[in-house]
Amino acid sequence: MNQFLSRRFFILSPLIPFLKSILNPLMVHAASNDIHNDWSLTKDEWRKRLSSESFNILREEGTERPFSSPLNNEKRKGTFYCAGCSLALFSSDTKFDSGTGWPSFWDALEDAIETKIDFKLIVPRTEYHCSRCGGHQGHVFNDGPRPTGKRYCNNGLALTFKPE
Ligand SMILES: [Zn+2]
Numbered sequence: 001m002n003q004f005l006s007r008r009f010f011i012l013s014p015l016i017p018f019l020k021s022i023l024n025p026l027m028v029h030a031a032s033n034d035i036h037n038d039w040s041l042t043k044d045e046w047r048k049r050l051s052s053e054s055f056n057i058l059r060e061e062g063t064e065r066p067f068s069s070p071l072n073n074e075k076r077k078g079t080f081y082c083a084g085c086s087l088a089l090f091s092s093d094t095k096f097d098s099g100t101g102w103p104s105f106w107d108a109l110e111d112a113i114e115t116k117i118d119f120k121l122i123v124p125r126t127e128y129h130c131s132r133c134g135g136h137q138g139h140v141f142n143d144g145p146r147p148t149g150k151r152y153c154n155n156g157l158a159l160t161f162k163p164e
Pocket residue numbers: 082083084085086087130131132133134135
């Protein structure tokens with residue numbers, strides 16, 4: 001039985017990319033996540049939309065120099081948005097001065113971000129990105145203030161700010 005299945009898979013495997021291309025539009029429709037899919041741009045399309053610095057951070061997981069972003073010292077009330085797709089990510093109510101030189105927050109707005117583990121510095125870190133366009137924002141650590149104990153360490157160039 002197993003042998004039969006693996007043999008059948010072997011025969012079908014060259015067809016898989018083709019089958020996926022047929023099935024993908026159906027899957028997308030079923031997920032009813034149309035907004036997300038509007039932001040599935042190619043690297044070249046992103047390059048046209050963004051400054052080279054923001055492209056490097058949002059689409060290549062780069063990191064800006066500490067203390068380089070004016071948003072690090074932004075203390076007004078307002079909302080921080082994804083610089084890629086303008087989704088609201090953070091409220092000024094959760095911003096705090098972490099002393100790291102990067103805009104820091106102890107919580108994100110609901111459903112605004114998604115996380116994954118990366119190993120860029122060998123030690124695993126939790127990377128987070130915009131839940132709508134997938135743009136890399138920063139890393140989250142467990143040494144933040146109350147009430148969450150989280151520290152979302154964000155690149156300023158990945159954000160825009162609108163005061164209230
Ligand atoms: Zn975004």
